[in-house]
Amino acid sequence: METKLYPDSGVELTPFTARNYDKVMNFGSLGFYDSFIKKAIKEMEILPDDQILDLGCGTGRNAGLMCAYLGDKGHITGLDISEHMEKQFISRFKNDDRIKFVKNRIDQPFHLQKFYDKVFISFVIHGFPHEVRDSIIKNALNHLKAGGQFIILDFAEFDMEKMPWLYRFVFKTIECKYAFDFIERDWKEILKSYGFVSFTERFYLKRYIRLLKTIKE
Numbered sequence: 001m002e003t004k005l006y007p008d009s010g011v012e013l014t015p016f017t018a019r020n021y022d023k024v025m026n027f028g029s030l031g032f033y034d035s036f037i038k039k040a041i042k043e044m045e046i047l048p049d050d051q052i053l054d055l056g057c058g059t060g061r062n063a064g065l066m067c068a069y070l071g072d073k074g075h076i077t078g079l080d081i082s083e084h085m086e087k088q089f090i091s092r093f094k095n096d097d098r099i100k101f102v103k104n105r106i107d108q109p110f111h112l113q114k115f116y117d118k119v120f121i122s123f124v125i126h127g128f129p130h131e132v133r134d135s136i137i138k139n140a141l142n143h144l145k146a147g148g149q150f151i152i153l154d155f156a157e158f159d160m161e162k163m164p165w166l167y168r169f170v171f172k173t174i175e176c177k178y179a180f181d182f183i184e185r186d187w188k189e190i191l192k193s194y195g196f197v198s199f200t201e202r203f204y205l206k207r208y209i210r211l212l213k214t215i216k217e
């Protein structure tokens with residue numbers, strides 16, 4: 001990606017970060033990320049036949065963990081705009097035809113002509129202006145089967161000023177202004193306004209990160 005769609009966004013990665021994303025997460029988290037992401041994906045409670053749409057799928061690390069819970073009929077479609085992510089994703093799953101990559105923007109309406117049991121979005125939605133998040137949520141809603149789950153793995157809601165200074169320093173240094181806005185919003189109320197119901201949540205890293213699951217009626 002050469003020119004950013006949203007110049008202040010932290011989820012449109014530089015080519016270097018995109019090419020080395022998994023290593024950056026492992027080293028940057030001092031090894032915490034690997035066990036955390038395995039736990040979070042396990043807590044998605046994926047079923048063998050699940051059809052999963054992964055918005056902003058990145059390198060396919062999450063899809064790789066998810067597909068361990070899928071049977072032969074399960075399927076994952078990963079969407080991303082980064083050519084560096086596309087290369088890593090395709091190479092990771094070249095021998096697994098249950099997993100497909102589609103190079104597509106998630107912040108504009110799209111139609112895959114397929115409905116999913118789960119739409120997953122991990123550390124992506126916080127990085128957009130709030131009005132753009134509306135399109136992402138509608139894309140999720142429009143691609144879910146009735147009774148399907150929208151699952152957001154991202155920052156929880158918290159007061160940045162009440163964080164211990166080291167956490168606050170790291171968060172303020174590495175995150176973008178859209179993330180600061182994201183953590184202040186009531187996401188269950190927002191999702192309810194789109195017609196989502198029945199919320200369950202799991203928290204990680206001293207409750208700064210949340211796996212939020214909600215259902216399309």
Ligand SMILES: C[S@@+](CC[C@H](N)C(=O)[O-])C[C@H]1O[C@@H](n2cnc3c(N)ncnc32)[C@H](O)[C@@H]1O
Nearest residue numbers: 011012056057058080081082085105106107122
């Ligand atoms: C912080 S990374 C997270 C990747 C992955 N979800 C994960 O948890 O490992 C953000 C991802 O969102 C993708 N992305 C950013 N803007 C996008 C857009 N408008 N449409 C689709 N993907 C986008 C980036 O290319 C990147 O792969």
